[in-house]
Amino acid sequence: MSFHIVCDSCTDLTEEDLKKGCYTLVPLTLLVDGEEIIDDETFDQADFLAKVAASKESVKSACPAPESYMEAYSKADDIYVVTLSAELSGSYNSAVLGKNLYEEENGTKNIHVVNSRGAATTQVLIARKLNEYASQGMPFEEVVDKIEEYTTSLRTYFVLETLEVLRKNGRLSRLSATIAGALNIKPVMIGTRDGVIQKAAQARGMKKALAKMVEHMGSEGRDLTRRQFVISHCNCYERAVYVKELIKKHLHAEDVDIVDTKGVSSLYACDGGIIVSY
Known part of the structure; x- marks a missing residue:
């Protein structure tokens, strides 16, 4: 069984991580004074920080649409998803809705959405641990149980x-x-x-x-x-x-x-x- 790990773009994975080929980043959108900046490989941190420093308005982020997650759910038999804390962002709910919509169209599939209950580095650790577990050939249900237990141990x-x-x-x-x-x-x-x-x-x-x-x-x-x-x-x-x-x-x-x-x-x-x- 093949596996793939889908992460929202708050997951600060490195280029070395991404070269492994088991990760897909689903971008959020950053909003600065009405300008939309996609958080993908085109993101320019220096330019962005300068815009934030000059901004007079509230700088915001917008979570991915469910359809953006759906596209990534076709990449493998077993799909694991890592999102920002559901208490901080709508990304988790969007990923879950994407799962429901995907299964309505394509039938039941092994898709598990992890609420990181954190952000950034928390998500990196979860994504890397998922790769570690799944690469060992663990059954989907065992990976789900172990990653939920691991997530509760994180600080x-x-x-x-x-x-x-x-x-x-x-x-x-x-x-x-x-x-x-x-x-x-x-x-x-x-x-x-x-x-x-x-x-x-x-x-x-x-x-x-x-x-x-x-x-x-x-x-x-x-x-x-x-x-x-x-x-x-x-x-x-x-x-x-x-x-x-x-x-x-x-x-x-x-x-x-x-x-x-x-x-x-x-x-x-x-x-x-x-x-x-x-």
């Missing part, structure tokens, strides 16, 4: 230069504290397993906040030495390397990968943002 943290885009787009509706931007207070945010965003800690200045983030990761008491970590950065590679060094030093993890943010991740992380999942 996602992020530290951003600014939370304005998230705030303007309603992604921080449950944020309990007011952030004192004028004092250079950087909140350490966590994506909960319910798929929403909360503040975990804060520190003055980015470097201290990143250190606080790694400290918070270790406070849960889990053995993280064998966990896979993915760090996604928006135009701040040196900052990502600093976080990688902290993770290896304090959490003793060896498998730490750095990736670039694609369009949707760049929109919400903003210039200088760091996202980490494990």
Whole structure:
């Protein structure tokens, strides 16, 4: 049985990942001052960040249409789908509707849509783990069970230069504290397993906040030495390397990968943002 993994474009897979041939990215659309920017291989991060910085209006994203998912569902016998958190985006619901429409036209098929309950790096880990499981020849039902269990074990943290885009787009509706931007207070945010965003800690200045983030990761008491970590950065590679060094030093993890943010991740992380999942 052949398999294929369909991901929305918030999944920050690398060129090396995509060369494996088992992934299809379904693009979201980015909206900046009325201009539509497709989050696909034509995305220009530097140009996009400049447009966001100059924008006077709320910058938004629009999820893929169900038909966009349907097209990808014909690529293999077993189809696995990875989307943004259903609590943050309509991408999950669109993927599910695409499944229903596909099966109405073509009959029942092995299609499983994973609600990542996260974004970006969370999706990368899920997509890579799906490839690992399915490549071993596991039956579809076993892959589904294992990936759902794996997904519940994931944690996602992020530290951003600014939370304005998230705030303007309603992604921080449950944020309990007011952030004192004028004092250079950087909140350490966590994506909960319910798929929403909360503040975990804060520190003055980015470097201290990143250190606080790694400290918070270790406070849960889990053995993280064998966990896979993915760090996604928006135009701040040196900052990502600093976080990688902290993770290896304090959490003793060896498998730490750095990736670039694609369009949707760049929109919400903003210039200088760091996202980490494990």
